Amino acid sequence: MTDSMLIYKIILCVIVFAVSLGAAAYMTWGERKLAAWLQDRVGPNRAGPLGLLQPIADGIKMIFKEEMIPTHSNRWLFILGPCFFMLCACMTGVVIPWGAGWEAGGTIFPMQVTDINIGLLYLLGVVSIGVYGVMIGGWASNNKYSLLGALRASSQMISYEVAMGLALIALVMMTGTLSLKEIVGQQDQGLAFVVYQPLGFIIFIICAFAETNRAPFDLPECESELVGGYHTEYSSMKLGFFLFAEYINMFISSAIMASLYFGGYNFPFQHELGLDGNVLTIVQTAVFFGKIFIFIFVFMWVRWTLPRFRYDQLMNLGWKVLLPLAIANIIITGFVMLFMGKLG
Amino acid sequence: MLTEYAFWFLSFVAVFSGIAVILSKNPVYSVLNLIMTFFSIAGHYFLMNAQFLAAVHIIVYAGAIMVLFLYVIMMLNLNNLETEKRSNVFKLSAVVAAGLLMTVLSGAIQTADQITLAEKTTGTAGLVENLGIALYRNYLLPFELASVLFLAAMVGAVYLSKKNLNETQA
Numbered sequence: 001m002t003d004s005m006l007i008y009k010i011i012l013c014v015i016v017f018a019v020s021l022g023a024a025a026y027m028t029w030g031e032r033k034l035a036a037w038l039q040d041r042v043g044p045n046r047a048g049p050l051g052l053l054q055p056i057a058d059g060i061k062m063i064f065k066e067e068m069i070p071t072h073s074n075r076w077l078f079i080l081g082p083c084f085f086m087l088c089a090c091m092t093g094v095v096i097p098w099g100a101g102w103e104a105g106g107t108i109f110p111m112q113v114t115d116i117n118i119g120l121l122y123l124l125g126v127v128s129i130g131v132y133g134v135m136i137g138g139w140a141s142n143n144k145y146s147l148l149g150a151l152r153a154s155s156q157m158i159s160y161e162v163a164m165g166l167a168l169i170a171l172v173m174m175t176g177t178l179s180l181k182e183i184v185g186q187q188d189q190g191l192a193f194v195v196y197q198p199l200g201f202i203i204f205i206i207c208a209f210a211e212t213n214r215a216p217f218d219l220p221e222c223e224s225e226l227v228g229g230y231h232t233e234y235s236s237m238k239l240g241f242f243l244f245a246e247y248i249n250m251f252i253s254s255a256i257m258a259s260l261y262f263g264g265y266n267f268p269f270q271h272e273l274g275l276d277g278n279v280l281t282i283v284q285t286a287v288f289f290g291k292i293f294i295f296i297f298v299f300m301w302v303r304w305t306l307p308r309f310r311y312d313q314l315m316n317l318g319w320k321v322l323l324p325l326a327i328a329n330i331i332i333t334g335f336v337m338l339f340m341g342k343l344g
Numbered sequence: 345m346l347t348e349y350a351f352w353f354l355s356f357v358a359v360f361s362g363i364a365v366i367l368s369k370n371p372v373y374s375v376l377n378l379i380m381t382f383f384s385i386a387g388h389y390f391l392m393n394a395q396f397l398a399a400v401h402i403i404v405y406a407g408a409i410m411v412l413f414l415y416v417i418m419m420l421n422l423n424n425l426e427t428e429k430r431s432n433v434f435k436l437s438a439v440v441a442a443g444l445l446m447t448v449l450s451g452a453i454q455t456a457d458q459i460t461l462a463e464k465t466t467g468t469a470g471l472v473e474n475l476g477i478a479l480y481r482n483y484l485l486p487f488e489l490a491s492v493l494f495l496a497a498m499v500g501a502v503y504l505s506k507k508n509l510n511e512t513q514a
Contacts, residue, residue: 128407
């Protein structure tokens with residue numbers, strides 16, 4: 001790796017980090033505006049035009065609020081919980097290809113921090129260790145509501161990870177690769193993979209809702225039963241980290257869904273426009289962000305439309321509906337590939 | 345050079361968190377230290393360019409099995425449990441067993457230089473394609489037998505828990 005590439009990668013890393021944080025901050029604003037719209041209210045409109053400075057005001061408020069650590073809690077683990085949750089949320093952005101790549105001075109600078117050949121497994125791995133933040137935080141609070149929230153979170157996340165992984169296996173069978181760059185690259189020409197994998201996509205999006213603890217799967221922080229769930233005892237910016245990481249997770253899972261099933265940064269007739277390479281990259285990145293925001297809209301739309309599941313319904317859906325469907329999807333994909341002669 | 349530093353760092357973390365697993369009084373700390381050990385071992389796999397193995401190690405052990413461990417320990421709330429007194433016979437047999445294990449291990453280490461090691465950092469044996477070909481072409485029968493064994497163990501575990509459930513209900 002040359003020096004210029006190394007510097008470029010570091011800059012890209014910082015940009016991805018800043019964009020995830022910025023997007024997450026403005027998603028809190030978007031969520032409140034959308035909720036207001038759906039409920040026929042006005043929403044935040046005092047801080048700045050259209051309430052656009054509201055996330056900044058919220059952030060300042062969070063930082064300067066009094067910080068409390070319960071006396072009988074485990075101090076270090078109490079602090080470690082939100083930090084770990086935030087770390088895992090920020091770790092996934094590095095394998096997502098945000099655009100095709102820049103060409104400057106004969107070298108191509110890809111719009112992806114790293115293209116590891118196990119990209120999908122890396123994503124699943126980070127998702128699966130993300131639950132520790134919630135578990136450690138909930139346990140260290142020494143509060144029964146926090147503990148129950150943490151236990152719910154961990155069982156929910158484990159259950160839905162299984163179906164999510166199996167939904168991805170059908171996609172991997174089709175593409176023959178685990179690298180996100182290649183999966184997006186294969187959708188350069190022809191149809192997006194959602195056409196070939198409709199069932200897989202539906203399973204994946206339901207699991208993504210469950211993994212990000214969004215309604216209707218927000219049982220870990222179910223306020224009507226558990227006060228605030230795993231973050232009952234948290235205050236100040238540590239609470240902010242938990243809430244903020246949820247929005248980053250939502251942003252990243254929208255980006256993953258857009259790249260795996262909806263062609264990533266590709267859009268129809270992109271090569272017929274006759275655009276120059278670098279201009280095309282800018283347009284592609286803009287299109288990719290457009291797709292991401294559509295998914296974020298769906299996340300919020302569902303939250304303000306559907307009521308919360310009951311716990312037994314959640315477990316039944318995960319193990320008795322989604323898991324068999326995901327396995328059936330793998331078998332169907334295998335048969336179709338066999339008859340289409342795609343198997344080597 | 346960098347890989348060598350990484351190797352020593354990961355080994356240090358693995359050994360010390362491994363010792364911390366058995367020394368911590370609090371079972372939750374033990375589990376968290378065990379997770380640290382798994383992470384450093386996954387780092388070792390990465391150093392050997394066995395990326396698939398490293399990712400699966402994290403997903404299966406750190407991501408699934410240890411979450412269940414932590415889950416059970418938090419549910420049972422073992423914090424206030426008194427450690428029971430061990431009898432002298434128990435201690436003596438533990439010492440003998442550990443000594444025998446150490447004999448076996450030191451015997452294995454003595455002949456270790458005869459084993460050809462995988463090429464460090466450049467080896468391709470751990471990449472997904474090569475591992476898949478090895479498992480599904482060269483070692484298909486043992487692999488399938490192992491999966492049948494796992495299935496049998498799973499069915500057995502479900503059956504045992506179901507049986508107890510019926511007894512308590514009746």
